[in-house]
Amino acid sequence: MPRVVIVSNRVADLRKKSQTGGLAVALADAMRERGGIWFGWSGETKEEAAPAVAETIGRVAAVSLPLSRREVEEYYLGYANSVLWPLFHYRLDLVDHRPNFLDTYAAVNRRFATELVPYLEEDDLVWVQDYHLMPLAARLRELGCRNRIGFFLHIPFPPPDMLAATSNHREMVEWLLEFDLVGLQTSTDVGNLTRYLEEHMGLEEIGGAYRHGSRQVRVERFPIGIDPVGFAAMAREEPDDVAIDLMRRKLLGQRQIIGVDRLDYSKGLPERLRAYGRLLVQHPEYERVVSFLQIAPPTREDVDAYAEIRLELEALAGSINGRFAEFNWTPIRYIHRPVSREKLAPLLRASDVGFVTPLRDGMNLVAKEYVAAQDVEDPGVLVLSRFAGAAEELDAALLVNPYDVDEMSRRLHQALEMPLAERRRRHEELLEKVMRQNATAWLESFLEVLERPDGNQEAGTADQVAA
Numbered sequence: 001m002p003r004v005v006i007v008s009n010r011v012a013d014l015r016k017k018s019q020t021g022g023l024a025v026a027l028a029d030a031m032r033e034r035g036g037i038w039f040g041w042s043g044e045t046k047e048e049a050a051p052a053v054a055e056t057i058g059r060v061a062a063v064s065l066p067l068s069r070r071e072v073e074e075y076y077l078g079y080a081n082s083v084l085w086p087l088f089h090y091r092l093d094l095v096d097h098r099p100n101f102l103d104t105y106a107a108v109n110r111r112f113a114t115e116l117v118p119y120l121e122e123d124d125l126v127w128v129q130d131y132h133l134m135p136l137a138a139r140l141r142e143l144g145c146r147n148r149i150g151f152f153l154h155i156p157f158p159p160p161d162m163l164a165a166t167s168n169h170r171e172m173v174e175w176l177l178e179f180d181l182v183g184l185q186t187s188t189d190v191g192n193l194t195r196y197l198e199e200h201m202g203l204e205e206i207g208g209a210y211r212h213g214s215r216q217v218r219v220e221r222f223p224i225g226i227d228p229v230g231f232a233a234m235a236r237e238e239p240d241d242v243a244i245d246l247m248r249r250k251l252l253g254q255r256q257i258i259g260v261d262r263l264d265y266s267k268g269l270p271e272r273l274r275a276y277g278r279l280l281v282q283h284p285e286y287e288r289v290v291s292f293l294q295i296a297p298p299t300r301e302d303v304d305a306y307a308e309i310r311l312e313l314e315a316l317a318g319s320i321n322g323r324f325a326e327f328n329w330t331p332i333r334y335i336h337r338p339v340s341r342e343k344l345a346p347l348l349r350a351s352d353v354g355f356v357t358p359l360r361d362g363m364n365l366v367a368k369e370y371v372a373a374q375d376v377e378d379p380g381v382l383v384l385s386r387f388a389g390a391a392e393e394l395d396a397a398l399l400v401n402p403y404d405v406d407e408m409s410r411r412l413h414q415a416l417e418m419p420l421a422e423r424r425r426r427h428e429e430l431l432e433k434v435m436r437q438n439a440t441a442w443l444e445s446f447l448e449v450l451e452r453p454d455g456n457q458e459a460g461t462a463d464q465v466a467a
């Protein structure tokens with residue numbers, strides 16, 4: 001079995017098992033089984049360029065390198081998170097392209113490729129994760145790397161016309177053509193990329209792959225999942241404070257709506273708060289009865305758009321609380337700090353409604369975690385944005401348009417009033433999908449397609465002979 005080499009912006013800390021999500025755990029398990037390397041940025045900033053350092057744990061090595069402050073600003077906060085993130089989330093209005101961003105992004109990818117090559121063995125499967133590293137296969141190929149290289153994009157892929165609003169759209173897609181396999185979250189994303197390949201580049205699909213020059217690339221959907229069994233077990237282990245809070249609410253007949261998101265403008269948080277505010281206006285009977293717990297830890301605070309969304313959210317939460325709160329009841333509890341996974345899982349289980357309303361999301365794992373965490377005898381209701389990748393599978397949730405505050409408020413009401421039989425029926429359907437399309441299934445199906453022989457090996461051999 002070939003080794004697997006994962007390349008991502010940050011190397012996950014594989015020793016902190018409980019803090020990392022199902023994804024890092026699934027990837028680490030696969031590497032332990034096959035042997036392999038996890039390569040990426042160490043998360044440190046150092047002024048002088050330092051080489052990658054390997055730390056070996058059993059058959060797995062974590063290989064990481066520091067970045068300079070300028071690289072962090074222009075590659076990570078800059079091109080990746082101020083250009084690609086908004087563009088791929090359909091937010092052209094938030095794209096903030098500044099001089100050097102693209103050059104530094106290209107340079108960091110070149111440095112990653114140069115540092116990675118000495119660690120690669122002939123049969124290794126290289127699996128590149130996410131939008132930070134789109135040019136990596138092209139740079140590795142330039143250095144003579146003939147390994148199978150796959151790419152998985154965790155975020156949405158935008159429609160061709162939206163992509164075409166950037167000056168270097170063709171270059172971006174050409175980067176992707178150097179991979180053997182490009183994996184995307186949904187059929188909408190696959191449709192967007194393949195339409196670009198066909199309409200803007202005149203490529204044709206033959207036998208499940210797009211040919212260009214002597215190479216070919218497959219584009220397929222691999223919806224990502226969680227470790228539902230592990231998450232459900234964690235959800236049943238209530239810490240005392242969560243158990244006491246739940247008892248108190250039961251005694252008082254109070255209900256809880258929950259949201260959990262990194263504080264990101266793609267997550268639709270202001271619209272979500274407004275919808276809850278609207279619910280309280282339209283249903284005064286919920287005052288002192290239904291509260292909303294929003295956990296929204298900070299991320300990417302050095303990017304202006306993130307500072308702005310934080311201010312907007314704090315003003316909104318403050319105004320809704322100011323308007324409706326009683327001396328013994330707080331309508332919105334907004335937590336702008338990370339909460340441990342051990343607490344998050346039982347909090348999701350102890351909530352009557354999971355309110356997950358991104359304006360656009362690659363998948364959204366919180367939706368799947370909410371489903372996995374529920375008590376199957378008395379499950380809560382998932383209210384889910386149509387524009388989360390998860391909606392493609394989780395259509396037994398109450399699907400909403402996250403821009404439509406009225407509709408979201410009506411769906412919250414429907415969720416809060418839903419009879420037990422309907423809750424169970426919907427939950428059973430959701431859970432079945434979350435169990436089936438789990439993190440391990442996602443990983444195995446991707447590697448299985450990446451390993452499948454195609455014309456690229458022959459093209460590689462022919463090139464080698466010619467050279």
Ligand code: GDG
Nearest residue numbers: 021154224261262297338339340341361362363364365366
């Ligand atoms: C990207 C794509 C895609 C959140 N707050 C806390 C916390 N979390 C955990 C959640 C969940 C994870 O972080 C977030 O995952 P999401 O999928 O919801 O969103 P992104 O971070 O934007 O992830 C997304 C994903 O990649 C995978 O492909 O689904 O579409 O954008 O696991 O529970 N965890 C802890 N404390 C918190 O306060 N411990």
